[in-house]
Amino acid sequence: MNNNKLTIAPAWLFQSEQGDLLEPTLFRLLAGIRDTGKLTDAARQTGISYRHGWNLLNRAGEVFGLSLVNMRKGRGTTLSELGETLLWAEHRVKARLGPQLDSMAAELNGQIQHLRANAETVLRLHASHGYAVALLTEFSDQLSVNLQYRNPEEALSALNRGDCDLASLHFPTDPALARDTLAHYHHLLAGRPLRLIRFVTRSEGMMMRPDTTPPVRYLTDLAKRQLRFIGRDHHSGTRVLFNRLLQHQGLAEADLNLSPQQELTHTAVAAFVAAGMADVGFGVEAAAAQFGLRFQQLAREHYLLVCHQDRLEQPGLTRLRALMASEAVVARIGQVPGYQPDHPGEVTTFEALLGENPPG
Structure with a gap:
């Protein structure tokens, strides 16, 4: 049996009037900061460099006009109110759309399964x-x-x-x-x-x-x-x-x-x-x-x-x-x-x- 399956997942795309884009990696970085309290650890968990994470937060701050994090020397990094809002918005979108997208993926996978030769x-x-x-x-x-x-x-x-x-x-x-x-x-x-x-x-x-x-x-x-x-x-x-x-x-x-x-x-x-x-x-x-x-x-x-x-x-x-x-x-x-x-x-x-x- 061929077990390869398609999945569908929501992805955020922020674009400013100037055309600047913010990649979905931003949400994984914010979740890492919330969980670890350190940008270095959050970047490592996200699979990006510290510099990449720093630049991503700075670009996001410019797009939204507010900082997504609070950085205090010797006290680590925490999410700002905007950062928390964005992260919870992403959680709600995944929770709300996940089952519907799973159903759509299941329907498509079922159609593909029927097209395969000798499909069960x-x-x-x-x-x-x-x-x-x-x-x-x-x-x-x-x-x-x-x-x-x-x-x-x-x-x-x-x-x-x-x-x-x-x-x-x-x-x-x-x-x-x-x-x-x-x-x-x-x-x-x-x-x-x-x-x-x-x-x-x-x-x-x-x-x-x-x-x-x-x-x-x-x-x-x-x-x-x-x-x-x-x-x-x-x-x-x-x-x-x-x-x-x-x-x-x-x-x-x-x-x-x-x-x-x-x-x-x-x-x-x-x-x-x-x-x-x-x-x-x-x-x-x-x-x-x-x-x-x-x-x-x-x-x-x-x-x-x-x-x-x-x-x-x-x-x-x-x-x-x-x-x-x-x-x-x-x-x-x-x-x-x-x-x-x-x-x-x-x-x-x-x-x-x-x-x-x-x-x-």
């Missing part, structure tokens, strides 16, 4: 953004997966049309929340011979900066303290879960100091909070850990793959289930904060999952 079947997986499902693409030497990031409604609709082989759905372990989820997606699930492939459980909750005082522990804290809140887009499974949690607490979105901005990924929500643009966000623990945020769990959920029952014995799905249960994949899952293997590869039903966690 490529499994088409439409899944909501998550850290564990992305791990499957790391094992392309064992299985070809065309991963497209879609919200649950889009993914299940594509599965029903035959536009994909698998769709993802996250299903709360709490029975009341689980039944709410079934009711929400009833029009896409009812009367269809579907089966669930177990994969992982994951933690969802509130993320905030470590210096948030006092820490936010309950959804009622958001309303009482009118903290600035950033949420996922309305069609995401995470937003559906969050709104159900609000309802169970007798709250509504109107009770919150909700940002008009909506983010498409967990990573983008975490970056938004870490940059100080919101006080609290809601998403998976792994995103909070990625940006050094405090996390307060509010729910645990199964992250499942849904397929048609008559497709289970097809070679591609058989290999996928074996891969999900392999030691290598299980070990990688264990490295992701807030994620745990959940009988990966095992086939089940919604009724069986509900029976595992009967009402207390």
Whole structure:
């Protein structure tokens, strides 16, 4: 199997009215300065000379009219307010666009795979953004997966049309929340011979900066303290879960100091909070850990793959289930904060999952 794949990544390009260009290396240099506090170390990490780094910062200062760093003799180098702003802007762009670009790259790679002579079947997986499902693409030497990031409604609709082989759905372990989820997606699930492939459980909750005082522990804290809140887009499974949690607490979105901005990924929500643009966000623990945020769990959920029952014995799905249960994949899952293997590869039903966690 030819495992060469195309990737797509965003790149910043600054150009002044005079035509001066600033190369993307600038962001790696700024990140190095933030992490090490020394221009010499940051330049070495970036793979450029000290002089090149110095000239790059000077040119950037001329373009923006403000310095990107603060240099004090004997006290090292720190980022200025502009430097911090630019670096966080780059983080947010990568977090916001990354999954969409990954989906575009997967679509193109799938087309190329089909054009290759004797190409193996490529499994088409439409899944909501998550850290564990992305791990499957790391094992392309064992299985070809065309991963497209879609919200649950889009993914299940594509599965029903035959536009994909698998769709993802996250299903709360709490029975009341689980039944709410079934009711929400009833029009896409009812009367269809579907089966669930177990994969992982994951933690969802509130993320905030470590210096948030006092820490936010309950959804009622958001309303009482009118903290600035950033949420996922309305069609995401995470937003559906969050709104159900609000309802169970007798709250509504109107009770919150909700940002008009909506983010498409967990990573983008975490970056938004870490940059100080919101006080609290809601998403998976792994995103909070990625940006050094405090996390307060509010729910645990199964992250499942849904397929048609008559497709289970097809070679591609058989290999996928074996891969999900392999030691290598299980070990990688264990490295992701807030994620745990959940009988990966095992086939089940919604009724069986509900029976595992009967009402207390």
